[in-house]
Each structure stands twice: as C-alpha cells, then as structure tokens.
Amino acid sequence: MNPIAPPPARPSPLRGDPGRRPWGVALAAVAVLVIASFWTLDLQWAAFFSIDALQRLVSFATEFVPPATDPALVRRVASASLETLAMSACGTALALAGGLLLALPASLRADLAGLADAPASWALSRAAARLLLNGLRAVPELVWATLLLVAAGLGPFPGTLALALHTTGVLGRLFAEAIENAPTGPAQALRWRGTGPVAVFVAAQLPQIAPQLMSYTLYRWENNIRAAAVLGVVGAGGLGQMLSFHLGLFQTREASTVLIATVGLVLAVDALSWVTRRRWMR
Known part of the structure; x- marks a missing residue:
C-alpha cells in the first residue's frame, strides 16, 4: 500500500515568497534611483517659490490677458489650426501603415507565419525590424523635424514626415506586442489547413487585435496634435510656428490667442478619440 504523499510545503511567511524577491529588488532599485536623482x-x-519669483510669474501671466481678437489674426489662427490638424492626421496615417508593416517581422510569431522551418532567417529579420523600430522612436519628433528641414525646407511637409517617422517606431512596437499576445488558436487552425501567412494574419490575427490597433492609433494621434504644435517652433508650420513668431516679438496677447486655439484643438481631438473608442469597443 503506497503511503499518501504529504502536501507540498508552503514557504514560511517569515522567509517570504522567493518568486517575489525580484520585484522587491526592482522596487528598491527604483526608489534608490529616484532618491539619488533628487539628491544630485x-x-x-526655495528660489522658485520665493515671493519675488511668484510676483514675476503673475506679472508675466497677466500680459496674456485679454487675448487678441483681431479678425485677421483669428483667420490666420484658424488656418494654422487646420494645418496642425492635417499634419497630425497625415503623420499618424503614414505611421499606421509603416508601423503595421514593421510589426509583422518584429513579432515573435514565426510559427504562425509559416517560417518555423527557417528560424535563422526569421530571427535575423526580427532583429533588424526591432532595431529599426527602436531607432525611429529613439529620435524625438523635434530632432527629426530639424534634420528634415535641411532637405525639405520650411513648412508642414518636414513636420509631417517627422511625426510619421517617430510614430512609426512607437506604433510598430505596440503592434508587434499586440500580435505576440494574440490567441493562437484561430491562426494555428488556418495554418494546419495550408493557408498562407498573409491570409492567416488578415483572417485570424487582425480581427483579434483590431481594437488594440485602433486604440493605440487614436492615442498617438492625440499625442501628435501636441507634437505638431511644438514642431512649428523650428519652422514646421502650424500653430507652433505662429506661437514662436509672436512670442519672439513679445506679442503676448496674440500668443494667448494661439495658445487658446491649441488647447481647443487638443480638447476637440481628445473628445473625438474618446467617442470613437467607445463606439469601437461596443
């Protein structure tokens, strides 16, 4: 008669769970890094919250009130707002296509792509795609715009390309992770029936990750609205260029009008994105 095996011993509460020790070490390292950052x-x-600094801050802020309402200025601001909106929309659309194309070789699902018999070539293409995505998103939009201004000149075109390049790196990484985390059942069933990798992705994987792709794209569009306004500072057009111009001439009331238009544009895009996500998720 075989004796009944005793239940597995549980870790002592005094010793703690060994599986949680890495998390504790990581949190302790982050805490040390934060403390060291403030220390160095x-x-x-004291100087920032001094009475003199607060008085100068209030005096400067009052110069922006009331905003300028000259009809000619309002028309220019409206035109610049549409230009900023177009820059963000075109840049995000280009990044959506580029990010999706780079996300396919950057994902880990070689078995679902039918490349399990060539792991070396798949690993090489995956590493190259990941490296390209890292390089694209490592360079900020402002740096991309500065570099492209040399080739394309002033205007919204280099700003749009700068948004597209940086956002491609961000969306490509997010899309690749979404593909990796998608359930494998439907795709494996199609692969066993001899379906090609493109058809597997379109019929099985894309419908599963479509809500995530839409959410990521809309979120990056919101960010690109703000980034497009900043890119104008280096001459990439839009509201940012107007803001840089009026602030450079110390025309604070005109700059206040541009700031109000920027905030209004961001709020409008945020609301549109929120409504779209709510309807998409239903």
Missing part, C-alpha cells in the same frame, strides 16, 4: 540635481525650490 540642483533643484532650487
């Missing part, structure tokens, strides 16, 4: 930086909190 020369943060002059």
Whole structure:
C-alpha cells in the first residue's frame, strides 16, 4: 500500500515568497534611483517659490490677458489650426501603415507565419525590424523635424514626415506586442489547413487585435496634435510656428490667442478619440 504523499510545503511567511524577491529588488532599485536623482540635481525650490519669483510669474501671466481678437489674426489662427490638424492626421496615417508593416517581422510569431522551418532567417529579420523600430522612436519628433528641414525646407511637409517617422517606431512596437499576445488558436487552425501567412494574419490575427490597433492609433494621434504644435517652433508650420513668431516679438496677447486655439484643438481631438473608442469597443 503506497503511503499518501504529504502536501507540498508552503514557504514560511517569515522567509517570504522567493518568486517575489525580484520585484522587491526592482522596487528598491527604483526608489534608490529616484532618491539619488533628487539628491544630485540642483533643484532650487526655495528660489522658485520665493515671493519675488511668484510676483514675476503673475506679472508675466497677466500680459496674456485679454487675448487678441483681431479678425485677421483669428483667420490666420484658424488656418494654422487646420494645418496642425492635417499634419497630425497625415503623420499618424503614414505611421499606421509603416508601423503595421514593421510589426509583422518584429513579432515573435514565426510559427504562425509559416517560417518555423527557417528560424535563422526569421530571427535575423526580427532583429533588424526591432532595431529599426527602436531607432525611429529613439529620435524625438523635434530632432527629426530639424534634420528634415535641411532637405525639405520650411513648412508642414518636414513636420509631417517627422511625426510619421517617430510614430512609426512607437506604433510598430505596440503592434508587434499586440500580435505576440494574440490567441493562437484561430491562426494555428488556418495554418494546419495550408493557408498562407498573409491570409492567416488578415483572417485570424487582425480581427483579434483590431481594437488594440485602433486604440493605440487614436492615442498617438492625440499625442501628435501636441507634437505638431511644438514642431512649428523650428519652422514646421502650424500653430507652433505662429506661437514662436509672436512670442519672439513679445506679442503676448496674440500668443494667448494661439495658445487658446491649441488647447481647443487638443480638447476637440481628445473628445473625438474618446467617442470613437467607445463606439469601437461596443
């Protein structure tokens, strides 16, 4: 008669769970890094919150009130708002296509793509795609716009390309992770029936990750609205260029009008994105 095996011993509460120790070490390392950051930086909190600094801040802020309402300025601001909106929309659309194309070789699903018999070539293409995505998103939009201004000149075109390049790196990484985390059942069933990799992706994987792709794209569009306004500072057109121009001439009331238009544009795009996501998820 075989004796009944005793239940597995549980870790003692005094010793703690060994599986959780890496998390504790990571949190301790982050805490040390944050404390060291505050310790090494020369943060002059006393000077920032001094009475003199607050008075100068209030005096400067009052110069923006009331905003300028000249009809000619309002028309230019409206035109610049449409230009900023077009830059963000075109840049995001280009990034959506480029990110999806790079996400396919950057994902880990070689078995679902029918490349399990060539792991070396798949690993090489995956590494190259990941490296390209990392390089695209490592360079900020402002740096991309500065580099492209040399080749394309002033205007919204280099700003649109700068948004597209940086956002391609961001969306490509997010799309690749969505593909990797998608359930494998439907795709495996199609692969066993001899379906090609493109048809597998379109029929099995894309419908599963479509809500995530839409959510990521809309979120990046919201970010690109803000980024497009900043890119104008280097001459890439839109509201940012108007803001840089009026602030450079110390025309604070005109700059206030541009700031109000920027905030209104961001809020409108945020609301549109929220409504779209709500309807898509239903």
